[in-house]
Amino acid sequence: xxSVTQLDSHVSVSEGTPxxxxxxxxxxxxxxxxxxxxxPNKGLQLLLKYTSAATLVKGINGFEAEFKKSETxxxxxxxxxxxxxxxxxxxxxxxxGNQFYFGTGTSLTVIP
Amino acid sequence: xxxxxxHPSRVICKSGTSVKIECRSLDFxxxxxxxxxxxxxxxxxxxxxxxEGSKATYEQGVEKDKFLINHASLTLSTLTVTSAHPEDSSFxxxxxxxxxxAYEQYFGPGTRLTVT
Numbered sequence: 001x002x003s004v005t006q007l008d009s010h011v012s013v014s015e016g017t018p019x020x021x022x023x024x025x026x027x028x029x030x031x032x033x034x035x036x037x038x039x040p041n042k043g044l045q046l047l048l049k050y051t052s053a054a055t056l057v058k059g060i061n062g063f064e065a066e067f068k069k070s071e072t073x074x075x076x077x078x079x080x081x082x083x084x085x086x087x088x089x090x091x092x093x094x095x096x097g098n099q100f101y102f103g104t105g106t107s108l109t110v111i112p
Numbered sequence: 113x114x115x116x117x118x119h120p121s122r123v124i125c126k127s128g129t130s131v132k133i134e135c136r137s138l139d140f141x142x143x144x145x146x147x148x149x150x151x152x153x154x155x156x157x158x159x160x161x162x163x164e165g166s167k168a169t170y171e172q173g174v175e176k177d178k179f180l181i182n183h184a185s186l187t188l189s190t191l192t193v194t195s196a197h198p199e200d201s202s203f204x205x206x207x208x209x210x211x212x213x214a215y216e217q218y219f220g221p222g223t224r225l226t227v228t
Contacts, residue, residue, distance in 0.1 A: 034216075041203075042222065043118075043205055044205065046218075049216065090155065090156070094217075099158065099161070100158070100207075102156045104155045105154070
């Protein structure tokens with residue numbers, strides 16, 4: 001069975017400081033992992049994805065994530081937060097792409 | 113590439129009426145489309161999976177007679193909410209998977225349904 005746990009429902013950072021959004025997964029098979037961002041009343045935008053290639057994945061807008069199999073984690077990071085990063089972030093695990101399992105989301109607030 | 117659109121983006125309907133939401137893959141053929149529902153400040157819940165030309169597979173607890181899904185072509189899937197009630201008010205998001213791409217789904221912008 002597959003599942004995703006986003007460890008923080010809400011994260012607040014100051015503009016210009018690093019961002020860390022935590023995600024742990026459970027999967028019976030080799031998973032594909034994704035991070036999506038959702039701005040208010042908008043659809044989901046793919047930030048980055050891991051599909052069994054390089055374990056350090058770089059995405060859009062300066063975000064990156066590292067797949068750590070030993071820790072079953074796929075944390076999302078960004079060196080310097082921008083005001084426009086304030087949004088809801090979802091970690092997703094999939095096996096074979098047939099079904100996406102969404103985490104409960106992390107709301108990121110960026111303080112000016 | 114890989115753009116998915118939804119129409120309408122917002123719809124308000126009266127209780128007891130039906131409303132249809134369209135999901136289109138604009139620049140690729142989608143062998144599989146997915147419909148999700150999202151309540152305010154919550155995660156996405158998969159409602160059903162539809163493959164072109166066949167009946168949709170509904171998740172447990174989703175009423176298939178209430179949420180009618182049609183995937184008549186490789187670029188279009190529709191979700192019809194029949195006899196809508198206020199509790200059906202939600203944000204509905206579709207996604208599409210390209211044939212041959214086993215691991216990725218492309219998401220539409222969502223449709224906000226309000227039932228009065």
